[in-house]
Amino acid sequence: MTTTTHPALELAASDGRTADSDKDVDRDAGLAGSALAVRGLTVSYGTKPAVFSIDATVPKASMTAIVGPNGAGKSTFLKAVLGIIPRLSGAAYVDGKPLETMRRAIAYVPQRASVDWDFPTRVRDVVTMGQFRGLGLLGFIRPAHRKKTLDCLERVGMADFADRQIGQLSGGQQQRVFLARALAQDAGLYLLDEPFAGVDAATEKAIIDVLKGLKAEGKTVVCVHHDLATVTDYFDHVLMLNIRKIAEGPVSTTFTGPMLQETYGGRLATAHIDQLKLD
Amino acid sequence: MLSAFLDALTLQAGYNAALVSVGATLLGIAGGCAGCFLFLRKRTLVSDAVAHATLPGVCFAFILMVFLGGDGRNLVGLLTGSAVTAGLGLLTVDWITRKTRLSEDAAIGAVLSVFFGLGVVLLTVIQTLSHGKQAGLEGFLLGSTAGMLFQDAVIIAVGGALSTAIILVLRRPMTLVAFDPEYAGATGVPVRLIDLAMMGVVMMVTVVGLKLVGLILIVSSLIIPSVSARFWTDRSDRLLVIAAFTGGLAGYLGTAVSATAPNLPTGPIIVLVNFAFFSISMLLSPKRGVLAAFLRHRKFQADVHLHQGLTSLARGETIREPLTQKMMRRAGYIREDLVATGKGRAAAAKTVLDEARWAKARQIIQDEAIFASYDGLTPIEAVLTRDQIRDIDAALGAPSPLSSPAEG
Numbered sequence: 001m002t003t004t005t006h007p008a009l010e011l012a013a014s015d016g017r018t019a020d021s022d023k024d025v026d027r028d029a030g031l032a033g034s035a036l037a038v039r040g041l042t043v044s045y046g047t048k049p050a051v052f053s054i055d056a057t058v059p060k061a062s063m064t065a066i067v068g069p070n071g072a073g074k075s076t077f078l079k080a081v082l083g084i085i086p087r088l089s090g091a092a093y094v095d096g097k098p099l100e101t102m103r104r105a106i107a108y109v110p111q112r113a114s115v116d117w118d119f120p121t122r123v124r125d126v127v128t129m130g131q132f133r134g135l136g137l138l139g140f141i142r143p144a145h146r147k148k149t150l151d152c153l154e155r156v157g158m159a160d161f162a163d164r165q166i167g168q169l170s171g172g173q174q175q176r177v178f179l180a181r182a183l184a185q186d187a188g189l190y191l192l193d194e195p196f197a198g199v200d201a202a203t204e205k206a207i208i209d210v211l212k213g214l215k216a217e218g219k220t221v222v223c224v225h226h227d228l229a230t231v232t233d234y235f236d237h238v239l240m241l242n243i244r245k246i247a248e249g250p251v252s253t254t255f256t257g258p259m260l261q262e263t264y265g266g267r268l269a270t271a272h273i274d275q276l277k278l279d
Numbered sequence: 280m281l282s283a284f285l286d287a288l289t290l291q292a293g294y295n296a297a298l299v300s301v302g303a304t305l306l307g308i309a310g311g312c313a314g315c316f317l318f319l320r321k322r323t324l325v326s327d328a329v330a331h332a333t334l335p336g337v338c339f340a341f342i343l344m345v346f347l348g349g350d351g352r353n354l355v356g357l358l359t360g361s362a363v364t365a366g367l368g369l370l371t372v373d374w375i376t377r378k379t380r381l382s383e384d385a386a387i388g389a390v391l392s393v394f395f396g397l398g399v400v401l402l403t404v405i406q407t408l409s410h411g412k413q414a415g416l417e418g419f420l421l422g423s424t425a426g427m428l429f430q431d432a433v434i435i436a437v438g439g440a441l442s443t444a445i446i447l448v449l450r451r452p453m454t455l456v457a458f459d460p461e462y463a464g465a466t467g468v469p470v471r472l473i474d475l476a477m478m479g480v481v482m483m484v485t486v487v488g489l490k491l492v493g494l495i496l497i498v499s500s501l502i503i504p505s506v507s508a509r510f511w512t513d514r515s516d517r518l519l520v521i522a523a524f525t526g527g528l529a530g531y532l533g534t535a536v537s538a539t540a541p542n543l544p545t546g547p548i549i550v551l552v553n554f555a556f557f558s559i560s561m562l563l564s565p566k567r568g569v570l571a572a573f574l575r576h577r578k579f580q581a582d583v584h585l586h587q588g589l590t591s592l593a594r595g596e597t598i599r600e601p602l603t604q605k606m607m608r609r610a611g612y613i614r615e616d617l618v619a620t621g622k623g624r625a626a627a628a629k630t631v632l633d634e635a636r637w638a639k640a641r642q643i644i645q646d647e648a649i650f651a652s653y654d655g656l657t658p659i660e661a662v663l664t665r666d667q668i669r670d671i672d673a674a675l676g677a678p679s680p681l682s683s684p685a686e687g
Contacts, residue, residue: 084464108465115459119319120513129458132451133466165513185466 030057032096035189035220036081041090043073043080050076054090054245059237061218063211065225065251068241069264074224075111075193077241082108082191094189104133107187109178111194117167123177124149124162130184152180155213157206172203179207190214192223196230208234231255287538288531296538299424299491302432303530303549306488307500309439311508311526312446313484314501315519316477318509319457324384325372325478326501328391330485330494332368333361334398337419337489338405345408352415354431354490361419361494362486368394369478422493422546424537431490438487442480446519449476454515492546500526503553510564529553581606582656588612590634592619592627633659636671643674 031037036058043051051073058064066074079085081092083100094102107130127149128141135141153159156176161169169177175195182190190211196204211221211234225231231238231251238255240246240263247259286292290300317323340360345351368390375386402416415423446453455463456473464470481501488497504526508518533549565571584600588607591598598604598617607613612623619627636659644667659668 079461082465084461103465103467106465108462110459110461110465114461116321119458120509120515120518121454121458122514125514125516126458129455129462132455135451137448137451167513181462191465 031093033060034058034093035060035062035095036099036191036222037093037096038077038081039091039093041077041080041092042088043076043085044088049088049243051080051241052244054241056239056245056248058220058222058239060220061215062220062237063215063235064220064222064237064239065231065235066222066239066241067225067228067231067263068246072242072263074241078108078191078193078222078224082106105188107182107185107190109182109190109192109195111197112171112174112178117169117174119166121166122162123153123158123164123166123169126166126177127152127180127184130181133185148184149180152183153177155183155210156180170200172199175199176203176206179210183210188219190219190221192221194224194226196223197226228260281539283539284535287535292538295424295427296534298427298429298432299545300531300534302427302435302491303534303545304527305432305439305530306435306484306491307504307526307528307530307549308523309435309442309484309526310488310497310500311504311522311524312443312519313477313480314503314526315505315508315515315522316446316453316457317481318502318505319454319515319518320474320477322383323502324387325369326481326485327498328368328372328387328394329365329478329482330497331391331398332394333365333485333489333494334395334419335401336360336362336364336367336398337416338398338401339364341405341416342401342408354428354434357419358434358486358489361489362482364394365482365485366479369482373475373478418493419489420493420495421544422489422491422496424491424534424545427491435487435491438483442483443523445476445480449473450516450519453477457515492549496546496550499550499553500530503550503557504529507553507557507560510560510567513566525556526553529556579656585610585612586630586656589623589627589630592623593631635675636668639671639675640667643671 034057036056038054038056041051041054041056042049054077066077068074076085080087080090081099083092092099094105099106124146128145130152131145131148135145150159150162153162156179158173158176158180161173161177166174166177179192179195182192192211195207195211199207211223214221223235225235232255235251237249238251239248240254240259242263242265246263247254283292287296287300290297314323314326317326337357337360340357341351343360344353344356349356372383372386372390375381375389376383405416452463452468452473453476455466455468456470456477460470463473484501485494485497488500492500504522505518507525508521511521512518529552530549533552534545536552537543537545537548560568562568562570584603584606587600588598588603589612591603592612598607598613604613604617607623608615610626611620612626613619640659640663644663663671
């Protein structure tokens, strides 16, 4: 009797997907070809998960939006991916290699409200911070570094503000300075936390132009994004979160009414979904 | 008294006084540097916990050295002991903050008082333990300069130089961590290690300054210089230099002042000199000072009232608000009986014209920055170029009998 194979087990063994889960992560098909891959990421405060068991794969040279309701763990997800807050489980890979070894290739733009803007520093000093890695501890700031700082400020339309104290900037200007600092890192992967939150229309335009320029250069952009109305205009890829992953994939096939309903639950009226420019 | 002061300033007041002067200056520089990043990281109170946590270490070291049959007053031994418990206090604060939901200030409060309490108990024990020999230990509370040895000055010089060197080497990651720890972490800066290095430097300065300034007052040498410096600059690199300079100067001047009369305590006087610098900075700094802020507010208030008054004149309304009347009279825009003067009528017309110009400017000039700086009171000539104003006037199609002062 013991030689008889249980039909269910047989089925499982022949199922490719089930077998995949036993393989080494290095043989994970999605890993090598992706700009960013997250596997089994869980973050919890106490025993309450803020982000639960998320697998996500961001294709190279894509613009990916992370959307979800308030408290869905979007920012937490991004910070945990970067290792800024501790993960309970899971790992992140950049270009198929562990993220921890790839920090040089990543530029992060935190939420504007996360820092004290009365900090004694000028706009140009903040952007220079993006070059600290290359400068090392004692390297002198040379004309080439200064030029780079100004170039990055130019790209976000803030070159005239280089010598201002950062506290004198408007919210949109602060956001642009943060973006300029990320640009100064010359990274391949840009992770932005709510870059369009509370900024003026001119800033929104300036930021999206820069981001689209990055994509055109073959770089990858990932944004935590709150404005559902602009998802289809700005992004080509979407990751929908609500503690767990609800869906991920191309905006055209993933960012749909039923998926939005599932992500936002009752918090998003059907009328709102109808107003979004869904294909 | 003045000659004593000058002697002390020029290091002519004797060997001991010169040692104290050099030591206090070096300590002030090191303290100013070390405190700078504490201040920027908004963790100034940690230094208070570190300082108070040195006391049990000093006492333990004394007891241990006496127990081993040595001289309990060996400074290197005492300072080593103080460093051990200071480090322990630091780690305890860090541990409580990370492992519980208590905020850092609560952890500091608990650690500070417990360690200090333990130290005071040990101090009492020592007094009953061995008579006479404990004589120096109370000096660690408020500092003592009497009988300062060359060795003491060397300890301060070495500790101060080492801590300042560490700060210079780590200034970039420390600035990054202080400004934006999340970003720092994302770029791979070991935030926790940098924080520990910052605390380590603070601990080093505290320990070497213990004998001179005392553990209760050393905090002022760490914190006040950077707080004073903040009034004078908007750049963190200059903050470091200014804090080091004022800290050093306070140490130097404080020693000289304390030399003017016998038995003046050096440590507390250094604190008072630091406080004097702070007061001057707070009151007189042109950018962030209290006086400048007051004058700016007054000027702004006057501008608002004049703008309001001139608008009323242009509309032919009566000015009712007494303050507006006063301002308008003072500017010579109206007479005692509230009737507009010629100057007042001209200014009123200009106000109306400028309002119209601004309204038009918003339509034809697409420059967000210009309007961000527009507060309704700055003369239009100060914001826009003469050509821009000419374009606006052309677009307004207004007659221009009241050409702007910039043109005439």
